[in-house]
């Protein structure tokens with residue numbers, strides 16, 4: 055297979071149906087470096103297959119829609135990572151249905167090139183058809199594996215020599231090969247191959263070499279791109295942590311901007327490697343201050359919710375990370391106040407859902423106690439991992455929709471304040487907000503069982519009872535924020551209640567133009583974090599500017615959810631019966647809005663089948679295959695659920 059990839063030389067043929075959908079109206083405003091400020095209503099032509107429609111601007115934060123070959127993409131956006139054509143634990147059909155409703159996912163060129171291979175994907179008409187995903191795809195170039203698989207990679211001017219983590223065989227990934235593979239994959243957005251250096255490296259010469267090589271390789275990428283009219287090539291800016299005037303970040307950015315006519319969008323790379331957060335945000339700040347206003351900006355590998363909230367304030371539009379899915383597989387759930395490590399004994403009799411304010415299926419039907427029981431029973435581990443992963447993706451989608459609504463509403467500063475104070479109930483530190491204050495701010499309770507032990511301080515004592523089962527992540531100066539920095543379960547360093555706001559958060563928000571030292575008084579925004587259960591009200595459509603989306607988002611009650619979830623725990627052990635073969639399930643394509651589950655009970659299979667994600671429904675006796683009628687056009691998809699991994703858990 056690999057030999058076929060490397061020897062593939064035949065000309066790429068236009069992909070059926072792509073050319074027409076990819077064309078961008080010629081009468082739009084051409085994107086230009088001369089555009090110094092954008093405003094709602096602007097619509098820029100960034101390339102033949104991408105236009106950037108600005109819908110709201112709030113300080114430096116932007117809400118926009120990218121028009122791409124496979125449909126609109128509303129920003130800010132989080133892109134779940136589907137390394138080899140699947141999001142682990144979630145079917146492509148579930149991903150398209152609210153509350154997930156993902157408009158783009160990320161595929162990895164290196165892994166897809168290894169298996170099934172570019173020729174196979176091209177034979178199928180590209181990855182979209184291969185994995186039954188009709189929406190947008192972004193592919194990494196493979197360059198990131200230089201860091202994550204460094205022990206297996208050798209970097210030369212020609213390209214990167216990888217040893218396969220599966221069988222040790224060699225694969226040379228050149229800029230030309232990366233473009234060729236991404237053309238075969240058919241991604242809507244392709245990333246240039248860059249020379250990535252671990253951000254913690256202390257070797258200036260290596261950063262110099264990588265910066266200049268990245269610029270040489272961007273020309274090779276542009277030259278080798280076979281479908282510039284149908285697929286969008288994004289340039290990646292490198293340069294380590296050097297944001298000094300004329301420094302490496304400037305050198306790389308200047309070089310990229312010289313190629314602006316060939317680059318519909320840009321990414322900031324080389325971060326999320328566990329670097330000091332004090333430097334992390336400054337690189338983001340530096341990048342968004344200089345990148346074109348009228349084109350999308352993508353911050354690679356960043357997926358901590360706090361990082362996303364802060365960096366959106368600095369002007370980032372797009373994010374990706376394995377964090378939400380990986381941590382979900384360990385039984386850790388994301389909530390606005392931090393993390394829930396559901397294996398903890400504190401949850402064994404907790405009758406609440408993961409998040410009473412979450413509209414996802416898992417939060418509607420499962421208690422923390424039930425999930426805890428399944429997590430502690432090894433035979434159910436894959437099943438419950440799927441449930442928590444589903445919630446975590448739903449959480450990320452809700453987060454970016456809330457941010458977007460706040461930007462459109464002109465209340466993004468309030469949103470950030472409420473988010474930060476909800477996560478760090480101890481408020482702002484009294485002392486200076488420098489590194490020293492940050493590193494000493496976090497207590498070191500090691501698990502939810504110990505929550506409250508390490509809280510410290512008067513504020514911690516007051517908050518301890520309410521937050522006893524909630525673990526706030528430790529966003530200290532050394533915490534990684536991305537793929538390589540994603541903490542494994544044992545490496546997570548949760549802290550107790552009373553945690554004060556890290557200095558880097560205060561400083562970065564100052565740079566974004568809003569002070570987070572004090573919380574907001576905006577009741578509608580506060581209600582997002584303090585409110586009780588709510589109905590299926592996560593907005594999935596683009597709200598009109600100034601429409602007060604946040605207020606409508608919190609309207610409505612979710613009475614009965616806790617009760618329903620409680621009754622579910624003892625009902626039928628749903629989810630604990632995962633013996634069914636899930637390797638391939640044929641499910642009907644459902645259309646239209648989901649019905650509300652009035653009773654919240656699973657006693658009615660038909661009612662539950664209406665809102666159960668298909669891959670989850672397959673777990674539940676009596677629900678698999680039941681419920682929704684096949685629509686009149688009888689569109690039926692074969693959904694291939696993830697198989698057991700055979701490759702190392704790396705990206």
Ligand SMILES: [Zn+2]
Nearest residue numbers: 412414417445
């Ligand atoms: Zn949920």
